[in-house]
Amino acid sequence: MLRNGRQAPRVTASEEALLPIDTILVGDCIEHMNALPAGSVDLVFADPPYNLQLSEGLTRPDQSRVDAVDDDWDKFDSFAHYDAFTRAWLKAARRVLKPDGALWVIGSYHNIFRVGAALQDLDYWLLNDVVWRKANPMPNFRGTRFTNAHETLIWAARDRKSRVTFNYEALKLANDGTQMRSDWLFPICTGAERLKNGEDEKVHPTQKPEALLYRVLNATTRPGDVVLDPFFGTGTTGAVAKKLGRHFIGIERETPYVSAALKRIAAIRPASAEAVATTTPKRAEPRIPFGSLIEQGMIAPGTQLVDDRRRFAALVRADGSLASGPHQGSIHRVGALVQGAEACNGWTFWHLERGGELAPIDVLRTDIRQRMALLSA
Amino acid sequence: MLRNGRQAPRVTASEEALLPIDTILVGDCIEHMNALPAGSVDLVFADPPYNLQLSEGLTRPDQSRVDAVDDDWDKFDSFAHYDAFTRAWLKAARRVLKPDGALWVIGSYHNIFRVGAALQDLDYWLLNDVVWRKANPMPNFRGTRFTNAHETLIWAARDRKSRVTFNYEALKLANDGTQMRSDWLFPICTGAERLKNGEDEKVHPTQKPEALLYRVLNATTRPGDVVLDPFFGTGTTGAVAKKLGRHFIGIERETPYVSAALKRIAAIRPASAEAVATTTPKRAEPRIPFGSLIEQGMIAPGTQLVDDRRRFAALVRADGSLASGPHQGSIHRVGALVQGAEACNGWTFWHLERGGELAPIDVLRTDIRQRMALLSA
DNA sequence: CCTTCGTTTGAATCGCCCT
DNA sequence: AAGGGCGATTCAAACGAAG
16 A cells, blocks of 8 residues: 555545535536535546447347447537547546545547547546456447457546555455456446346446446545545445445436435445455456467467377368368367267367377367466466 | 458459568658558558657747746647657558558557547547457556556557458357457567567567467458558568468568568468468358249248247248238248348248258258359369 | 256447349 | 348346246
């Protein structure tokens, strides 16, 4: 933890009197922020509109309709309008921040580049960009792009000289003794955590998982800190702040979100001080697809594979497929096709010449796993 | 893969004559790009500098204010100059790209937000942001931030209407049957792959791993495509392009990098054309009208078709249309109508009784395609 | 009670060709 | 150039029903 010396509470009684602590302010976030005292907030967490530009109606392969984010609050006429909006709220947030305060903002490729550039232009000082890897993202239904499996967060200090809070030791401890990295793995917000209206209508289209906010607040605030969220939504920031013994100020324009947030936060019992530990997400299993052996130079395109008795042969192609006579496809599929079998485990079926002897290609996968494990250790 | 029909080579002899194919151009990338013919390149891969030293040779319009400039002015100036530089090379790259061309750019949080915003402002169309997760990143020695464990790539089309190359099926196949996601895991470039001067002095400070370029080129180019790298460095793009049977054009200002790249690429033996061949996607298969199944006697008029659960039935008519109650039309249209759906793939929806079991009529299409392939072989 | 299987769903800039 | 038809396309997780 930086700034070790200071153990005094971050919010004095007089400050609290001026600040609308643990409250939701209803209305425009820029106006509300401008009405708050300058230099009064330790952290801003912001989940602004992403400015998605969606075409009409996307359907899944089973013809069901995808529930799009088509709310009015996400509509902007142009990049210029979005930029003006972004700079206005970032400027207001900067005024409200303490000199050693910091800001988090989350976004996707639709908006995050504009937000990041605006932060730099407004003299915020970028500390990290952090990637939220989604364990269960929505697939790309049309097969036209890479699965959009992550969102980006930016962590920035109010200015270059800010000495921001970073609970390095606690994070390292919670991360099995190694430094916390800039890529975080969490599931999206589903199940019981997801707020619903009655049967199954989402209260908010883009509710963030509490685990994400846990990590953010645990990493970059101290107990008693004041966290301002100008796009409060259904109050994930407030809910986690309360659990972790931090104060929140929420600002939200849409009253249905406000009432849901109030109810949600009221039901929360703050955790005891000891319980304020980071949630440890399950470690990402290093799954090694066959294609990565080629990418990483362990098998060259054009290499010949054979089965253990050399009855069948196949050619490794650059794109990770095999070709054997008229057959092409994955290691498993071609293995099945040449045998006339229904299925086949290509990892154990296909072999490689290694010093005059045949070895199943599975040994390469073992090699790569060990290499990856060594590297990350 | 999009752009189904075209199986012709991407570079004709006449185009090659005009393009400095498989060559490194020494000098400023903007000047060199402006000297290339417009619309001539399939892909740009760019690893631009982000740590520009702009203080030298920098002329401000108002010389008298330079002395009085404080940190903020400096900061603004460097961002402004970086932006000007970025927009200049992105504009030059866009001119050189074919209408259906695309661009990749890699960067870190220091520059990527400015690059991304510039791309949007210049009417590129963002397709994905991709995260390169480093298996072995440099730790944060001072313990003041999260370990900077990733870099960001942006994949963008020349414009919104570009029909870019994306080898979806090959990627999915090489990824053990699931879509390739936007987060990629690779080790950084070390070991034998890392170019060194003599003992252990790195030739280039930020040499990218070949695995990264391998995935980029495999995903978004076809054999024979021309890939332009305006910041060629030690030629990773050229090396991988040569391996994969793609053409490259490198541009590099620093002659030590150029000589290292030349030597490196000369030593590479390209994979065989056979090994570089990509999996043929379904979208590229020849179209078979349903009527031809009837013409060729594979289905008799009057045959009854049902869906996989026998909920719906339809009658094949001699003209290639279906009839089901009040509905009539193509296999797709009637499939949609009986379900009350917007759309339907009749080939997979409608089934035929075959020896007591149901088989989709798509198997008949497969038969016909195989027959045609044999005839033309 | 547990297991298995089917259904639902999530910040999404998600075709191509022919007429 | 705009519209309509063909026909290609999904993964992990949670939940509920069925066995």
